[in-house]
Structures are given as structure tokens and as C-alpha cells.
Amino acid sequence: TDYQATNWMAPSHILNGVAYEPFVKEITEATGGDVKFEIYSSGSLVPAPTTLQAVGDGVAQLGIVAASYTPSELPLSGLINDLAFLTRDDYAAAFALTEIGLMNPELVAEYGKHNTVFVGGYSTPIYNFFCMKPISDPASVRGLKIRTAGTAQNEWIAFLGATPVAVPMTDVYTGLERGSLDCTLSDPTNLEFGYKFWEIAKVVNRLPQGSSLGATYVYNKDFWAGLAPKDRRAILDLTGLALARAQVAYHQGVESALKGSAERGIAIMDPDPAMEAKLKEFQDGMLAGLAKRTMDARGIADPSPIIKQYIDLTTKWSGLLDGIDRNDPQALAKLVNEQIYSKLDENTFGLN
Amino acid sequence: MVKLVERLTRLLAWLAGLAVLLMMFHVMIDVLGKYLFSAPLPGTAEVVAAYYMIGAVFLPLAWVELSGGSIVVEVIYEKVPERAQKVMLILADIVSAVYYSVLAWFSWGVAKHAYKVNESVDGIWRITTWPAKFLLPFGFCLVVVVLVMRVFMGERNRMTTTHSAVEI
Amino acid sequence: MERLEIGFVGIFAILALIGIRVPIGVAMGATAFFGIWAMMGLGAAIGISKAIPFNLIGDWNLSAIPMFLFMGFVAVEAGLTRGLFGAARIFLARIPGGLASSTVFASALFGAASGSSVATSAAFSRIAIPEMLNSKYNPGLATGSVAAAGTLAALIPPSVLMIVYCLLVDSSINTLFIAGVVPGILTAIAFIVMITVRCMLNPNLAPRYVDTTSAAEKWALIRDAWPLPVVTFVVMGGIFTGAFTATESGAVGAFLACVIAAVRGKLNAPMLKRALVDTASGTSAIFMIVLGAALFARFVALATIPTWVMGFFDGYETMTIVILVCIILVVMGTFMEEISIMLLTMPVLVPLLNSHGVDLTWFGILVIKLMTIGLISPPVGMNVFVIKSALGDRVTLNQIFAGVTWFIVVDLFVLAALIAFPQISLWLPGMMGR
Ligand code: NA
Ligand code: NA
Numbered sequence: 001t002d003y004q005a006t007n008w009m010a011p012s013h014i015l016n017g018v019a020y021e022p023f024v025k026e027i028t029e030a031t032g033g034d035v036k037f038e039i040y041s042s043g044s045l046v047p048a049p050t051t052l053q054a055v056g057d058g059v060a061q062l063g064i065v066a067a068s069y070t071p072s073e074l075p076l077s078g079l080i081n082d083l084a085f086l087t088r089d090d091y092a093a094a095f096a097l098t099e100i101g102l103m104n105p106e107l108v109a110e111y112g113k114h115n116t117v118f119v120g121g122y123s124t125p126i127y128n129f130f131c132m133k134p135i136s137d138p139a140s141v142r143g144l145k146i147r148t149a150g151t152a153q154n155e156w157i158a159f160l161g162a163t164p165v166a167v168p169m170t171d172v173y174t175g176l177e178r179g180s181l182d183c184t185l186s187d188p189t190n191l192e193f194g195y196k197f198w199e200i201a202k203v204v205n206r207l208p209q210g211s212s213l214g215a216t217y218v219y220n221k222d223f224w225a226g227l228a229p230k231d232r233r234a235i236l237d238l239t240g241l242a243l244a245r246a247q248v249a250y251h252q253g254v255e256s257a258l259k260g261s262a263e264r265g266i267a268i269m270d271p272d273p274a275m276e277a278k279l280k281e282f283q284d285g286m287l288a289g290l291a292k293r294t295m296d297a298r299g300i301a302d303p304s305p306i307i308k309q310y311i312d313l314t315t316k317w318s319g320l321l322d323g324i325d326r327n328d329p330q331a332l333a334k335l336v337n338e339q340i341y342s343k344l345d346e347n348t349f350g351l352n
Numbered sequence: 353m354v355k356l357v358e359r360l361t362r363l364l365a366w367l368a369g370l371a372v373l374l375m376m377f378h379v380m381i382d383v384l385g386k387y388l389f390s391a392p393l394p395g396t397a398e399v400v401a402a403y404y405m406i407g408a409v410f411l412p413l414a415w416v417e418l419s420g421g422s423i424v425v426e427v428i429y430e431k432v433p434e435r436a437q438k439v440m441l442i443l444a445d446i447v448s449a450v451y452y453s454v455l456a457w458f459s460w461g462v463a464k465h466a467y468k469v470n471e472s473v474d475g476i477w478r479i480t481t482w483p484a485k486f487l488l489p490f491g492f493c494l495v496v497v498v499l500v501m502r503v504f505m506g507e508r509n510r511m512t513t514t515h516s517a518v519e520i
Numbered sequence: 521m522e523r524l525e526i527g528f529v530g531i532f533a534i535l536a537l538i539g540i541r542v543p544i545g546v547a548m549g550a551t552a553f554f555g556i557w558a559m560m561g562l563g564a565a566i567g568i569s570k571a572i573p574f575n576l577i578g579d580w581n582l583s584a585i586p587m588f589l590f591m592g593f594v595a596v597e598a599g600l601t602r603g604l605f606g607a608a609r610i611f612l613a614r615i616p617g618g619l620a621s622s623t624v625f626a627s628a629l630f631g632a633a634s635g636s637s638v639a640t641s642a643a644f645s646r647i648a649i650p651e652m653l654n655s656k657y658n659p660g661l662a663t664g665s666v667a668a669a670g671t672l673a674a675l676i677p678p679s680v681l682m683i684v685y686c687l688l689v690d691s692s693i694n695t696l697f698i699a700g701v702v703p704g705i706l707t708a709i710a711f712i713v714m715i716t717v718r719c720m721l722n723p724n725l726a727p728r729y730v731d732t733t734s735a736a737e738k739w740a741l742i743r744d745a746w747p748l749p750v751v752t753f754v755v756m757g758g759i760f761t762g763a764f765t766a767t768e769s770g771a772v773g774a775f776l777a778c779v780i781a782a783v784r785g786k787l788n789a790p791m792l793k794r795a796l797v798d799t800a801s802g803t804s805a806i807f808m809i810v811l812g813a814a815l816f817a818r819f820v821a822l823a824t825i826p827t828w829v830m831g832f833f834d835g836y837e838t839m840t841i842v843i844l845v846c847i848i849l850v851v852m853g854t855f856m857e858e859i860s861i862m863l864l865t866m867p868v869l870v871p872l873l874n875s876h877g878v879d880l881t882w883f884g885i886l887v888i889k890l891m892t893i894g895l896i897s898p899p900v901g902m903n904v905f906v907i908k909s910a911l912g913d914r915v916t917l918n919q920i921f922a923g924v925t926w927f928i929v930v931d932l933f934v935l936a937a938l939i940a941f942p943q944i945s946l947w948l949p950g951m952m953g954r
Contacts, residue, residue, distance in 0.1 A: 004822070010688055011870065042688055042866075044821055050571035057567025058560075072469040143390060151478070163390050166397050171765050180763055196692050297478060299470060368804070369796030372586050376778075379587070379771035383764065400767065401578040408586050408800045409577045409807040416801045416808075422543035423805055423905045425917060429541045444542040451550040458569045485574060 002036050003223065006051055006060035008043035013194065014253060015064060015122060016041055019216050019246040023238065024062075030234035035227065037062055052218065056115035061223040065116075066214040068150055075298035076110050077101070077215070080310055082290060084123065085152035085210035086283050089318050091247050091326060093123035096313035097213050098243060099340050104309065108350075111215075117224045117350035119217040120239045122246055124187045125254045127153075127212075129205040130197050131183040132176055136272040147172050147184035152210065152286060157185075159282050169195065176200050185209055189253035191261050198261045207271035207279065216243060224350045233346040240341050244332035251326055354505075357414075357497055364494060365415035371407035375400055398479040406484045410491035413452070414498045422448075442503055449499040456492030463489055523559050527823025530555040534816070534855070544900060545812030552815035559822055568818050576814050577807055585638060586803040587770025591777050592646030592910075593795040595748060598781030610738055617719030617726040619655060620665040621712045623648040627666070628708040630752060631673030637681070637895055638806070641670030641903040645910040647748070658725040659915045660923025661715070664896075667903040667920060668711060668927030671892035676704035680766075681891050682884065684859055688866040691880045696888075698949045699881050703889065706944065707934050714930045747780045802909045809905060813857030820856075826865060830872065838876040842883070842939065845869060846890060853894020857902065861894065862887065885945040886938055893931045896924045 005024060009016040016039070024037040046054040049069040054060055071078030080097060087093040101107050101118045111118040135141050142161040148154050149166070157164040162183075167175055175181035177200045184197070191198040217239060224232065262268050271279075291304045320339065324331050378396055386392040416422055429440055466482035473479050521529075530551050537547035557565035612618030623644060631640050644666045652662035674681045677697035686696055719726045755773040758764035764772060781787040820826070833841050852861050866887075873883060895903045898921040908917050938944055 012689075038824075040821060045818060046568065046571040047575045049575050054567050054571045057570065058563045059567035059571065072466075072471040145386075145390075163386075163392065165386075165392060166394075167765060168397070178763070199692060297472075365797050365801065366793070368800035369793060372590055372796050372799045372803075373792075375583065376587065376590065376771045376774050379768055380775050383768050383772060387763065400583050405583050405586070406574065406578050409804050412797070412801045412804045413808070415797070416804050419801065421801050421805045421909060421912075423545070423809060423909060423917075424541050424543050425538050425899055426541060428539045430918075440540045443540055444546075447537060447542045447550060448546045451546045451553070454553055455549075455569060455573065458566055459573060462570050462574065484578070488573060 002038055003062065004045060004060040005037040005039045005062040006043075006045040006054065007039055007041050007064050008046075008048035008051065009041065009064070010194070011039075011041045014189070014246055014249045015214075015216065018249040019064075019122065019242060022245070023242040026238050026242075027235055030238060031231045034231050035235070052114055052116060055218055055220050058220050058222065061220045063218050064214065064216055065218045066212070068212065068214075072298070073114060074110055075294065075300050076107055076303060076306060078298070079290070079294045079303055079306065081150075081213050082152055082294070083287075083307065083310055084213045085150075085156070085286065086311075087123060087126060087211040087314075088208060089314070089321070090123040090125050090211050090250065091321055091332070092314045092317035093211055093213060094121055094243065094247050095317045095321075095336055095339075096310060097121035097123065098336070099313055099317075100306070100310050101215065102340060102344065102349075104306065106306065111218065112221065112350075112352075115221045117219045117221050118215050119219060119236070119350075120215070120243045122214055122216045122243065122250075124212045125189060125250050127185045127187055127209045129183050129203075129207060129209075130176070130186055130191070130201040131203040131205060132179070132201070133182070134203050134267065134269065135183070135205050136269075137274040138278045141183070144182040145180065147175065147181050149185075150212075153185055155286070156209065156279070156282050160278065173197065173200065187211070187250075187254070188257045188261075189250060190257075191266075192257040193253065198257065198264055198266060201261075201266055203267045203269060204258070204261055205269045205271060207275055209279070216246065219350070221350065229346045232349070236341045236344055236346060236349070237337070240336035241329060241333035244329040244336060248327060248329050248332070354501070357494070357501065360494060361414040361418060361498065364411040364491065368408050368411040368415075371404045371411070375404035375408070378404070394477040395479045398473050398481075402473065402479065402481045402484045406487050410488050413491045413495040417448075417495050417498055445499045445503050449496050449503070452492045452496045452499070456489050456496060459485070459488035459492060521558070523823050524825065524828055526555055526559050527820060527825045527828075530819055530823065531855075538899060543808070544905075545808035545810075548809075548812035548816040552812070552819035555819045556822060568815065572814050572818070573811055576811060582807075582810075584766035584770045585642065585806065586799055587767055587774050588640075589642045589646075589802050589910075590795065590799040591751070591770060591774040592643040593799055594774060594777040594781055594792075595643075595647060595751070597791045597795050598777070598784065598786035610741060615716060616723065616728065617657075617661065617715040619648070619652050619657060620661055620715045620719075620726060623652070623665050624669040624672070624708055624711045624715070627669030628672045628676060628704065630755075631670075631676045631704070637671045637674040637679075637892060638902050638906055640673040641667055642802075642906045642910065644670060645907040649907065649911060652726075653914065656727045658923070659919045661718075661725050662923070663904075663907050663911070663915055663920040664923025664925075664927055665711070665715065667896045667901070667907055667924050668931070669708075670903045670906075671895050671931075672704055672708055674892050674895070675700050675707060675885075675888055677701065679888065681858060681862070681888050684862055685866070685884050685887055688862055689870050689880050689884070691884065695881050695949045696884045699885050699945045700888065702944055702948050703885055703934070703938055706937070707889075707931070710930045710934050711927060714926060718926065747777075747784075751776050751780070802906075805909050806902070806906060809900075809902070810857060813860050813900070817856065817860035830869070833872060838878060841872065841876060842878065842886070846886060846935065846939070849887065849890040850893060850897070853890060854897045855900045856894070857900070858891040858894050861891065879942065879946065881949065882942045882945050886935070889931070889935050889938060893928060893935070897928060898924075 005020060007016045007020050011017060020039050024039060028036045045060055048066065051063045052065045052070055052073055055063040067074045067077035067081045084093060098121045101121055129135060138160055144162045145165050146157045146162050147167055148157050148164040154164040165181060172181060172184050173195055176184065186197065188204065191201065258268055291302060291307055294300065294303055320335060324335060378399060382393040382396040429437060463482065463485035466485045471482040473481055533551045534547050537551065538544055553565050553569055556568055612622050615621060627640055627644055630643065648666050649662050653659060673679065677700050679700065682696050682700060686692065751773050754776055755769045758769045758772060778787060833844065849861065849865065873880065895901055904917065904920045904924060907920055
């Protein structure tokens with residue numbers, strides 16, 4: 001049968017071109033044509049903020065969901081996305097998110113409440129500064145206008161004494177070009193693809209300012225329950241490789257973007273030690289207050305256990321990934337399947 | 353009843369106008385703050401998008417309908433006899449009423465849900481957005497009432513606004 | 521019924537509903553709802569109707585439109601346009617159809633500040649059309665020139681449509697911006713030539729202005745002309761220097777118009793209230809079409825119409841494909857909203873074009889040109905609707921569409937030139953080393 005998959009990214013974006021297109025073809029093959037998805041890209045079916053609701057309603061059976069768009073609907077996933085500001089290893093963040101999302105009953109229930117099933121997540125590469133002039137220590141960014149997105153980034157930039165500016169991503173390019181923005185926080189793949197910041201940025205400062213997390217594969221619950229168990233198994237077996245490929249594509253995208261930027265004469269600067277110390281100070285403070293402020297803002301029970309579990313999982317994954325070739329999707333997929341997907345029972349997972 | 357609906361229609365149109373004025377001032381203050389004091393007004397984009405735009409678009413629906421501001425194609429309408437024109441007007445009002453009822457019903461569900469989860473968007477400040485979602489069912493409901501009254505009461509009791517929404 | 525068949529029934533239903541005078545936005549939205557219901561069940565239809573409205577309208581990028589509308593309303597209500605066109609008449613009196621040509625000229629300049637073609641038409645519908653109608657211009661020429669000249673804003677950077685295109689096909693925004701300059705100027709010149717020739721051949725279209733004003737009066741008019749250029753200068757300057765986004769420049773422009781009106785003693789409460797309510801209801805009427813079109817685009821996508829269309833392209837030559845695509849986009853542009861068209865077609869077209877080695881910057885200019893034709897072509901032409909909603913009963917939709925026809929013909933010639941000579945688009949970016 002033909003189903004709909006909705007993706008608000010452009011067809012060429014990694015989370016679409018790498019994470020969706022080959023994946024849905026493999027699903028068709030592995031299920032013997034039982035499950036066939038048509039991909040609707042660039043939000044042409046539903047806009048990003050309503051993807052979760054639309055998948056729950058059955059407008060699409062599969063979709064990509066960023067919790068940052070719907071923190072009120074997904075308070076716990078939103079909390080984990082706040083924690084992404086601490087990310088040091090994007091592979092570990094992606095697989096930790098996937099593991100906690102599949103194994104933690106509260107997170108499973110959070111997606112279940114919206115008639116959806118979470119089956120895997122991504123992490124963008126680590127965010128850096130792209131600037132129009134060199135920056136080094138904290139004093140050098142004071143008063144600069146810096147484009148940010150999300151609470152953690154805003155507070156961090158304000159903490160530095162710079163001005164956080166919220167403009168749409170489409171205005172950042174011209175904003176930098178014409179001086180209404182001095183810097184933007186972004187993941188380095190945006191230098192080369194999409195917004196092509198390497199055409200205008202003068203400086204890339206590699207201060208590691210967290211990543212952004214999201215759910216790569218969210219299924220409609222009725223659709224999931226209606227699949228034959230062997231088809232559910234087939235999809236689960238394919239997901240680890242698909243997630244690994246996306247992270248590898250991100251990783252290689254960063255390398256290619258930085259190499260190309262350097263060739264274009266953009267200065268690639270390592271972070272200044274004083275700046276790193278300042279960042280550490282901010283991150284510690286943020287972590288200490290996160291549980292309480294999430295409780296206050298979202299009206300949920302104390303999420304401290306989830307914070308701890310996620311952070312432990314990122315440490316665990318960093319360890320597991322030690323010695324694995326990060327350019328080899330098959331090796332990564334083997335690890336992810338061992339740790340996660342082989343432990344899921346296709347006869348019960350996502351059905352309660 | 354007619355009087356009440358008329359008054360409500362006018363009130364919502366004025367509120368929509370107020371949203372436009374507030375949008376201008378809010379954005380102005382943000383611009384001034386950004387360039388004179390290096391301190392933009394946090395949440396401007398979010399408030400403009402979630403409140404002023406929503407208010408300006410959905411509140412004046414009934415007013416637009418009453419003042420003949422809806423955009424229609426009259427190629428066929430102009431060429432048929434008066435009796436057929438009357439039938440077309442009623443049919444068009446019924447189709448519009450059905451469409452707006454559908455939107456009113458579902459947007460009410462969306463608004464109730466947003467209220468339940470205390471919906472907000474994260475910016476430099478956290479902006480609560482659920483109240484704006486109630487503007488949609490509100491605006492849609494009133495235009496349905498206006499359309500239904502026009503279908504049943506016909507020309508005799510046709511309500512009109514003081515001036516066309518689109519006059520120069 | 522198959523989805524595709526339901527899709528064709530839906531397109532027929534929309535035309536029928538529009539025919540019986542159902543508002544266009546309602547016709548599209550209602551068809552989409554019931555069509556999706558028929559294809560995928562009630563749940564999906566409800567899901568789409570819940571997902572779209574708030575997020576579509578609640579968009580910071582679209583908020584430039586009410587601001588530019590309001591700026592125009594205030595400028596007209598406070599009489600700020602009179603002086604400018606008084607001066608324009610003096611300078612352009614000798615040229616047949618001078619006011620229409622100066623509208624094109626001014627729109628091109630203003631379009632270099634405004635990223636939105638609809639907003640540009642909205643601003644000039646309030647400024648230029650009353651002046652032309654008062655000068656006994658043919659209503660079709662008066663409204664057609666504003667509708668068509670507004671589209672220059674999409675071709676001359678900055679341009680919302682170009683940004684959307686670049687995001688969809690993943691190509692350089694900057695390069696496409698630079699590539700749009702020459703085609704934009706070429707279009708403006710072609711419009712002015714067409715207006716001048718037509719008015720020379722048929723002087724009734726635009727009665728020649730008989731200049732009886734004394735030198736002193738001329739000076740008074742020119743002195744009186746300052747407010748609008750000041751507003752435009754600030755708006756444009758803000759955008760060119762990157763200081764303002766479109767919404768910000770709209771708000772600053774509107775605020776400035778209010779201040780100037782107040783200084784000249786023309787600002788009062790009833791006028792302000794009227795301008796505000798008119799702005800809101802104009803915005804509402806336009807966005808109800810945008811909403812209907814957005815729902816309809818989902819219906820078309822789910823009905824697999826784009827895939828069906830692209831099935832035709834198997835095994836054709838590159839140039840044939842480009843020309844066929846242009847024809848299809850012109851046809852889609854007649855009845856669909858422009859961003860929705862790009863959302864629907866680009867994902868299908870880009871792999872096809874890449875496999876044929878088509879330059880996506882050149883193709884982008886063609887697409888933007890095609891979209892600007894769609895903005896003014898009947899039956900669904902956003903720029904025309906904006907003018908209609910600004911003018912109310914003074915002109916009929918038919919008159920505007922009739923007036924626009926000549927501009928569409930010129931547009932098609934320019935398009936042919938752009939297809940035949942890619943250098944028109946690619947020369948300037950090449951010069952600048954891109
Ligand atoms: Na422009
Ligand atoms: Na059109």
C-alpha cells in the first residue's frame with residue numbers, strides 16, 4: 001500500500017536525501033512491497049511545527065519531528081533538546097537520544113499520547129560561530145549581534161554580553177552580508193549546503209556550542225500497529241543503518257565544509273581557552289537549574305532522573321564509539337543494532 | 353440578534369485594526385531598540401506572528417463578508433439573469449458557511465488542545481501562544497453566523513457595514 | 521476512484537465553484553477538504569485542516585504585507601501621493617502614457633527594496649492607480665501597469681520567491697539575486713516601451729497631460745513631492761544596508777508615513793481608524809486566498825498530480841523539457857498560488873534537471889519569471905486581487921485582467937529571450953566571479 005512520509009527539509013538536505021530517500025526504498029524491498037512511502041519534502045504536506053500532530057492524525061504515516069518546534073507537546077523531548085547544548089559528540093548524542101526514546105517508558109508514553117511511535121533520532125553536528133570578523137576571548141564578542149535559536153543559545157549569548165537576535169534563517173545570509181548581524185550560531189554543514197554561508201562568512205570559530213536533536217522517524221501509531229510483525233521487524237532492522245548513514249553524512253559534510261571554507265580563504269579558528277572556560281561555566285549553571293525550570297515552565301514532574309539517564313547514555317555511547325570507524329555506517333549500524341534494535345520485540349514494541 | 357451580530361462584527365474589525373497598529377509600534381520599538389540601544393525587544397517576531405498577524409487576518413472575516421470584500425470571480429455571474437444571480441449568491445453563501453464551519457470546528461479543537469498543554473514558543477523570552485489560537489474559531493464562528501443569517505433572512509434584513517472595507 | 525481521478529474531479533470542482541461566485545479562497549479550501557476526505561479518509565482531511573491555518577498565517581515573513589498595505593493606506597488618506605505624481609506628471613508629460621511608465625519605473629525602484637511582489641502592488645495600488653484614474657487613464661492600463669510592475673519586485677533582488685527557490689533546489693541565493701538584476705531591468709524597459717507604443721497608437725488610453733502650470737506652481741508641486749521619496753528612501757536604504765527585514769522596513773515606512781501625515785496636519789482619528797480597519801480587512805481577504813491555496817496545494821500533491829505530469833518527460837531533449845516545464849508552470853500559475861507551485865514542482869523537477877545538466881541559476885530565473893506571470897494571470901492572480909481589494913467597486917476584476925494581458929504578452933517575449941539567451945541571466949554573476 002502507498003503511505004505518506006512528510007519531511008520539512010529540502011530534498012537535498014541530509015535528513016531528507018540521506019535519511020529518508022534510500023530508507024523508504026529499502027523498506028519497500030524489505031517488506032516485499034507491503035509498505036511503500038511517498039516522500040513529501042520541504043513541508044509540502046504539513047509545516048514543521050505541526051508534523052507531530054499530522055502524523056498522529058494520519059495525514060502522513062511517517063514524519064521527522066523536531067521537539068524544539070513543539071516543546072509544549074513534547075516536554076521531555078524538549079528537555080533533552082535543551083541538554084543538547086552540552087553535546088560534545090554528535091554521534092553519541094544521536095544514539096543516546098534514540099536509546100532513551102525507545103527504552104524509557106515516559107518518553108515512549110510522551111509520543112504515544114500523540115498517537116505516534118518514536119523509532120530513532122538524529123543530532124546535528126556541533127554548532128560553531130560563523131562571523132564577519134575574528135573573535136577570540138569573551139571580551140571580543142561583547143556587544144555583537146548574534147543570530148540564535150532556542151533558549152539555551154539565547155541565554156548563552158546574553159551571558160557573553162552580546163545581543164541575541166532572532167531572525168528567520170532565510171534572513172541570516174543577507175543580515176551577515178549587510179552587517180545587521182555580526183555572527184550566527186550554526187552547524188558547519190550550512191557553510192556548504194542550504195544557506196551556503198561560505199559565500200559570505202569571514203571567520204569560523206570552532207567553539208563547540210552544542211547541537212540540535214530531533215526525531216528522524218516518527219510513525220503513526222495505528223499504522224504501526226496495523227503492520228504485520230515481520231514488516232515491523234524489517235523496519236526496525238533497517239533503522240540503525242539509516243541513522244548511522246545520516247550521522248556519517250553530517251560528519252563528512254562538516255569536514256568537506258571546513259576544507260572548502262579554508263580553500264575559500266575563510267579563517268578557521270580554534271576556540272580561545274578563556275572562552276571555553278566561560279562556556280563551561282554557563283553549561284554547568286544551566287544543567288544545575290534545568291530540572292526546576294522545566295518543571296515550572298511545562299508543569300511536569302521532576303525530570304531529574306531523565307536528565308541523568310540521558311547524560312549517562314551519552315557517556316556510554318562515547319565509550320562504545322571509541323575505536324569504531326566513524327566513516328563506516330555498517331560498523332556503526334552493527335553497534336546500534338546490538339545495543340538497541342535487537343532488544344526490541346516487534347510483537348509488542350509500540351503497540352501498548 | 354441582528355444588532356448584536358452587527359456590533360460584534362464591527363468590534364472584531366476594530367480589534368483587527370488595533371492589531372495592525374500594535375504590530376507597527378511593536379516592530380518600530382524593536383528596530384529603535386536594536387539600533388539605538390543594542391537591545392532588541394525580545395520575542396517581537398513571535399508576538400507579531402502569533403498575535404498580530406492572526407488577529408489581523410482572522411478577526412475581520414465577518415466584516416470582510418458583510419462589506420463585500422471577499423475576492424470573487426464574476427465572469428459568469430455578470431452574464432446570467434437576476435433570478436439565477438440570486439440562486440448563485442445563496443449557493444455561494446452556503447458553500448462558504450460550510451467551509452468556515454469546518455474550519456471553526458477544527459480550529460476550536462486545536463485551541464482547546466493548545467490551552468491544555470499551555471502552548472508556548474521558545475524565543476529569548478518564552479511567549480505563550482495558546483490565547484491566539486482561540487482567535488481562529490472566534491473569527492470563523494462569526495462569519496458563519498453572518499452567512500447563515502444572510503441565507504435565511506435574504507435581502508430584506510441584509511446587514512451592511514457603514515462603509516465598504518475596500519473603498520478608497 | 522483512484523487518487524489521480526479524484527484530483528481531476530477536484531480541479532473541475534474548483535472551477536465550477538468559482539464560476540458560481542464562491543469566494544476563490546473558499547472554493548479552493550473546501551474542494552481540498554472534501555477531496556482529501558475522499559482520497560484518504562476524514563481523519564487526514566481533519567488533520568490537514570488543523571495543521572495548516574495557524575502556522576501558515578502566523579508567519580513573521582508574511583507580516584510585511586499588512587505593513588506595506590498600511591503604509592499605502594496612510595500615504596493615500598493623508599494625500600501624500602498627490603505631490604509625487606504632480607511632479608511625475610511634470611517630468612513625464614511629454615511621454616505618451618507617462619504616468620503608467622513612471623509607475624513601472626517607480627515599482628522597479630521600490631522593488632529593489634521590497635522582496636514581495638504582492639506588497640509592492642499593494643503599495644502602488646494605493647498610490648498610483650487613483651492618480652491615473654483621475655487623469656482619465658484607461659482603467660485596464662492603470663491597474664494592469666501596477667499589477668505587472670509589482671512583479672518586478674520578485675525579479676529584482678531582494679525577492680522572497682528567489683529565496684524559496686534557492687532553499688528548494690539548494691543553490692546560491694546570492695548568485696540568483698545577482699542574476700535577477702538584468703532580467704528585471706530588461707522587463708521594466710520592455711513594459712515601458714510597450715506602454716509608450718500603445719499610447720502613441722491609441723491616445724485615448726492615456727490622455728496627454730496638458731501642462732498649464734506656471735513655473736512657481738511647478739516648484740510648489742516639486743516641493744510638495746518630498747514625503748513619499750523620503751519614505752521610500754528610508755525603506756530602501758534600510759533594506760539595502762541590511763538594517764531592516766521586510767517587515768521592519770514596512771513598519772518603519774508606515775510609521776514614517778504617519779509622522780509625516782501628522783506634521784502636515786493630515787492625521788486624525790477617523791482617518792487612522794479607517795486606514796487600520798481597511799488594512800486588516802484587505803489583509804484578511806488576501807490571506808483567505810493564501811489559506812485556500814495552501815490547502816489546495818496539499819490536495820494536488822496527495823492526488824499525485826505532479827508525478828503524473830512529470831511522467832511525460834521521459835526521453836525528451838533538454839531544451840524540449842525546459843520549454844515543456846515553462847508551459848506547465850505558466851498553466852499552473854494561472855490557477856495556483858506561486859509558493860505552493862514551487863513547493864509542489866521543484867522536488868520533482870530538480871533531479872530531472874540535474875540529470876540533464878541544466879544550470880539551476882539560469883533555470884531559477886526562468887522559474888521566477890514564470891511565477892511573476894502567474895501572479896498576474898487569470899483566474900487566480902494575487903497581484904490582481906490585491907489591486908481589486910484596494911480599489912473595491914471602482915474597477916472590475918475583468919477590467920484588471922484585460923489590462924494585464926498586454927503585460928503578459930511582453931512577459932512571454934522576455935521569457936523567450938531569457939530561454940534563448942542564458943547570458944542575459946548569467947552574464948552579471950559571471951562578471952562578479954560566481
Ligand atoms: Na525585490
Ligand atoms: Na495566476
